[in-house]
Each structure stands twice: as C-alpha cells, then as structure tokens.
Amino acid sequence: MSEESDNRPQVDRGAGPVLGTPGEVTAALQDVVTALLRAPAGAPLRALEAGAGKRIRLDVPEDAYIVGVDTDDTAMNLNPRLHERVVGDLHDYVASPDSFDLITCWYVLEHVERPEDLIARFARMIAPGGLVVLAVPHLWSPKSLFTKLTPHAFHVWFRRRVLGFPNAGRPGYGPYPTTLRRTIAPAAITALVARHGLAPVFEGYFEDEKQARFRRRLGITGRRWSLVRGLVRALSLGRLDAARSEYVVVLRRDPARPRPALSESLSTRA
Structure with missing residues (x-):
C-alpha cells in the first residue's frame, strides 16, 4: 500500500458531516437524495439545475423534467439532459412557488454577489x-x-x-470570476436556511481533485501532507483544514413550516 493511501481520509458515514474523497462523499450524497426524493403522485419529478453547465451532477429518474438556468449558453448546449434551457442570471429567473422537487446548485454561489438571495429564492421554489x-x-x-x-x-x-487545462477560461469552460462571500461558509448557510424552512439532512467535506493532483506533483503526500495539514491548523488556530477544501449540503424543506413572503426572504439591497 502506498504512503499516500495510508494517509488518505476514509469516508465516515456516521453522525455529523461525511468526510472522504470526492467520489465517496458524492456517492453518500447521492444515497441520501435517492432515499428522500419523491415526485408528485402521477407526475414526473421536476428538477432545477441552477447554473446548469455541461452536465447534471446527480442521478435522477429518466422521466424527470429538468430545467437549466445559466448565463453560459455554450455550456448548457453541451448538456443533453435539459428539457428547458434558460439563458440568464439566476437572480432574474422567476418560477412559481413549489415548482421543483429538486434544486441543484453546484459551484455557483461562490460566483454571485448575493448568494443569500438565491438561497431564499430556492426556498420558495422548492416543493x-x-x-x-x-x-x-x-x-x-x-x-x-x-x-x-x-x-x-x-x-x-x-x-x-500549471494544472494542464488548455481550454480554461474559454467559452463554456471555467474558471469563472469568484466573489466568495462569507454567506457561503457552512455555518452561515445553516443559519440562513433555518429562517426559510430548510434544514440540512446531509453535509460533506472533501479535497478538491485539482488541489490533490497539484500537491502530489510537488511530492506533498503521506506524512508530508499530514505535516502540512497540521501546520495549517496550528497557524490558523484550528479554523482552516487544507483537506476540507469543498463543502456539500442537502437541504430539505419542512412540509409543515409556512414559507415567508418573498419580500421577507430576500435581503435588503443597498
């Protein structure tokens, strides 16, 4: 067994956040979604891909009706699962309350100025x-x-x-400009969604694959990687963990809790 595999975090499916490789955490997330997702009786599941991109991220029933919203029409045109393609800003997208059974927003909130407004909109759109x-x-x-x-x-x-992605920055390919507002921190998301009738049913952390490949090229594996992680934690007084670079969460709308009015949900604009 390699030194790297000896020190790779093992997936933890117990209470609390799931930790592991990207594949392990995504598989655990998919298990939760599959177990909890329900379509209306006699109707196909309706899903919104908020920031659709080139592909959907989760397995959904074949008869699911999927709406994609993205500013990048080139990327959406590469996505074969979409039934509707809406080109535009998510802040401008309007859907009736309770329109969707599943909303997936995969690496979008870090690119917008007011992610809290989008989360409030999702809370109104979700059934x-x-x-x-x-x-x-x-x-x-x-x-x-x-x-x-x-x-x-x-x-x-x-x-x-450095990472070897020749199409980076070209139409249909990332990276895209980021804002990384504090409202997308895990604790901030948890506090925000509680006000909108949503509750976490799954949380997970993993290391970005590009970061992992890059550090391996530099020889930062095994004990060296453990040393780097420990040093980062010590210098940040325990706030930072180099191996937890990504965060995923599944939120469920409480069927019994009334939703606040839209004017109350959205943050006040300056």
Whole structure:
C-alpha cells in the first residue's frame, strides 16, 4: 500500500458531516437524495439545475423534467439532459412557488454577489419535502483564501499552465470570476436556511481533485501532507483544514413550516 493511501481520509458515514474523497462523499450524497426524493403522485419529478453547465451532477429518474438556468449558453448546449434551457442570471429567473422537487446548485454561489438571495429564492421554489443541493468551496480553507486574494487572470493562467487545462477560461469552460462571500461558509448557510424552512439532512467535506493532483506533483503526500495539514491548523488556530477544501449540503424543506413572503426572504439591497 502506498504512503499516500495510508494517509488518505476514509469516508465516515456516521453522525455529523461525511468526510472522504470526492467520489465517496458524492456517492453518500447521492444515497441520501435517492432515499428522500419523491415526485408528485402521477407526475414526473421536476428538477432545477441552477447554473446548469455541461452536465447534471446527480442521478435522477429518466422521466424527470429538468430545467437549466445559466448565463453560459455554450455550456448548457453541451448538456443533453435539459428539457428547458434558460439563458440568464439566476437572480432574474422567476418560477412559481413549489415548482421543483429538486434544486441543484453546484459551484455557483461562490460566483454571485448575493448568494443569500438565491438561497431564499430556492426556498420558495422548492416543493414541500423537496431537496436543495448546494456545493461550494469551503470558505475556511487555504484554497478558498488563496482564490479570494488573487485576480481572476491568475486563476485562468494557473489552470492552463500549471494544472494542464488548455481550454480554461474559454467559452463554456471555467474558471469563472469568484466573489466568495462569507454567506457561503457552512455555518452561515445553516443559519440562513433555518429562517426559510430548510434544514440540512446531509453535509460533506472533501479535497478538491485539482488541489490533490497539484500537491502530489510537488511530492506533498503521506506524512508530508499530514505535516502540512497540521501546520495549517496550528497557524490558523484550528479554523482552516487544507483537506476540507469543498463543502456539500442537502437541504430539505419542512412540509409543515409556512414559507415567508418573498419580500421577507430576500435581503435588503443597498
């Protein structure tokens, strides 16, 4: 067994957040979604891909009706599962209350100015008992802090020249400009959604695959990686964990809790 595999975090499916590799955490998330997701009687499941991109992230029934919303029409045109493609800003997208049984917002909130407004909109769009799935960079990780403190042009250069993605920054391909507001931190999301009748039923953390490949190229594996993680935790007084660079959460709408009015849900604009 390699030194790297000896020190790789093992998936923990017990109480509390799930920790593991991207594949392990995503599989655990999928299990929760599959177990809890329900379509209306006699009707197909309706799903919203908020920031659709080139593919859907979760397995849904084949007869599910999927709506995609994204500003990047090039990326959406590469997504074969979408029944509707809405080109535009998610802040401008309007849907009736209780329109969707599943809303997936995968690596979008870190790119918008007011992620709390989108979460409030999702809370109105989701049907009773429905699920909202969010994936964001873990704000309190070295990767996110480095991203926030460096310009977008550097992110494009780094992904092309260092990570080896030649299409980075071209139409239909990331990276996209980031805002990384504090409202996408795990604790902030949990506090925010509680006001909108949503509750976490799953949380997970994992290390970004691109970060993992890069550190392995530098020889930061095994005991060296454990040392780096420990040093980061010590210097940040326990706030940062280099191995928890990504955060995913499944939120369920409480069927019994009334939803606040839209004017009460959205934050006040300056």
